[in-house]
Amino acid sequence: MSRILDTARERTPGNNTTPVVEAPPLGLDIVARSAEIDDRQMCIDRLARLRRELAQRDYAGALLSDPLNIRYATGSRNMPVWTMHAPGRYVFVATDGPVVLFEFGSSMRVTPDLPVVDEVRQSTSWFYFMAGPRVHEKTEQWAADVIDLMNQHGGSNRRLAIDRCEPWGAQLLVDAGIRLFDAQEPVEQARRIKTPDEIKCLQLSVDVSDIGIDRMRRALRPGISENQLYSILHETNIAHDGEWIECRLLTSGPRTNPWFQESSNRLIEPGDIVAFDTDMVGPFGYLADVSRSWVCPGRKPTPEQRKLYEIAQDQVLTNIDLLKPGLSFREFAERCWPVPEEYVPNRYMMMIHGAGMVDEYPNVAYVADWEESGFDGIFDENMVVCVESFIDEVGGKEGIKLEEQVLITSGGAVRMSSSPLEGALEV
Incomplete structure (x- = not known):
């Protein structure tokens, strides 16, 4: 596997010395972190x-x-x-x-x-x-x-x-x-079950993703295009020995609803919701799948934007708290956070999916979809899964997309991303 060098050497013309040129900081020491993985x-x-x-x-x-x-x-x-x-x-x-x-x-x-x-x-x-x-x-x-x-x-x-x-x-x-x-x-x-080193790989990818998310947040301003903003995540991933991005899921303003539109040349305006999904295949080929929604600086969040965000956040956090080893997919579907009726038609297509090298088994369906597409199974320790939410009505002005990648431990689910979720709309 290739490694990013901490320094680059450059020979000065006419000079026998080889000065050391410091590489720009990456956000984490990818060489040292990679060495921790067997x-x-x-x-x-x-x-x-x-x-x-x-x-x-x-x-x-x-x-x-x-x-x-x-x-x-x-x-x-x-x-x-x-x-x-x-x-x-x-x-x-x-x-x-x-x-x-x-x-x-x-x-x-x-x-x-x-x-x-x-x-x-x-x-x-x-x-x-x-x-x-x-x-x-x-x-x-x-x-x-x-x-x-x-x-x-x-x-x-x-x-x-x-x-x-x-x-x-x-x-x-x-x-x-x-x-x-x-x-x-x-x-x-x-x-389905991750080895100890796979868990390190997944955490490393999420840590790289968090650096990219932070850089995107700092770069978000009126007039930047969706493509320009999303390119920051790509750059961060490659600079840290990551591999590719699965989808181009970053949208703003009216393009946030319905979900699954791809990033475009649209210029982001003050007060727009900006929603994205990292879908990032990072170092060692492992996935970081995290979604966040923000408001572009220049105008404060509206009451409707706050309301949608609080609902999506409640869905994600409630469902994370339910996860534990031994819980069946069907039991989870029956106990999970109930999507309000007005948001059901536009809800995300699944509540939970596995994560490893990419999206993996299982795909946990809503109870309402169980007859058509549901299947049972058991959540086990050392599974890594992603908890999803998209909230808005059909025809609504904007939507909120949130997602957390979690590791299921003996004590429950542990969030892997340090990127702010609670209250992030107001930052």
């Missing part, structure tokens, strides 16, 4: 969790192409955003056998030595951008490698978990007698 042990622990889930379902192994699943299983990071739409790298994880990582030939040399990867091979790219009219030929080459690994390490077990696969590739595996199952279930269940 990346090697984290890789070992994650793979062990995944293999337990595969074994419980009697799968001979898993074939993973989703870059987040590859990262979880191997610790390998290589062009994750690009490979989300160009799946040219993949990994075969034998339940009882080797981990074989297939990399682009041009990037095999940059893949670091990884404690859980037994072999790195050149991948076969069988998507059209790389294969063109030779897709069928390349698909057969890809399938032959997978079939060979299953024959070597699956024995009589022909059950393979797979996450992403075009149907013509899947058909070749089925024709070879391999039974295919959804890999996302065992992967998500493995990711």
Whole structure:
């Protein structure tokens, strides 16, 4: 994993000395904080969790192409955003056998030595951008490698978990007698409980996010655009060895309702509500998912803005207080803060979702939505979840978006962000 240097060295022309140029302060010492995380042990622990889930379902192994699943299983990071739409790298994880990582030939040399990867091979790219009219030929080459690994390490077990696969590739595996199952279930269940080092990663990402949020708050003024303001979070993330932002969710004024509009070139005006969701994949590839709503300086909050904020804040804090190990999703849904009737049509689509490398299992539905989309489960210690709220009426002038990322401990849920929530509208 790359590291940001504390200093940069610059050679002065005509001078044999090498003066030390101090790097600008980042807000936290990312090198020191990263050193506190045992990346090697984290890789070992994650793979062990995944293999337990595969074994419980009697799968001979898993074939993973989703870059987040590859990262979880191997610790390998290589062009994750690009490979989300160009799946040219993949990994075969034998339940009882080797981990074989297939990399682009041009990037095999940059893949670091990884404690859980037994072999790195050149991948076969069988998507059209790389294969063109030779897709069928390349698909057969890809399938032959997978079939060979299953024959070597699956024995009589022909059950393979797979996450992403075009149907013509899947058909070749089925024709070879391999039974295919959804890999996302065992992967998500493995990711549900965080290892000690994963918790450190998540806290580090939230701490970086808090620095970005503070910088955004200080920069907020009339005349700045939504895009300019949101770019501060991106800059902060990259400067701290973070990776990407999942969504462009920062809006202002009338664009805050309905939620899920993306940031724009709109200039923020005095007294506008400014609402955002970080959706930030930070250092080590872990998520910081925090939402805040503010009022742009130049005009005091209106009574209606205060009212909406207090309602959203009450929802988030009440629901956080309910969380504890052993509580079922259904019990939580039945006991949670009741959304006032006038705000139900525009409410956030879920109350809680898991957090890890990105949004993860579970997605906890409202009781009203239970028949259509709800499912039960149990909150456990060392789960990390995000508690959501969006409050405004359909057609309302502005809305309030709040969200907290919390760690579930033996004593209940602990908020991970230090960014002010209570009373933040008035700051």
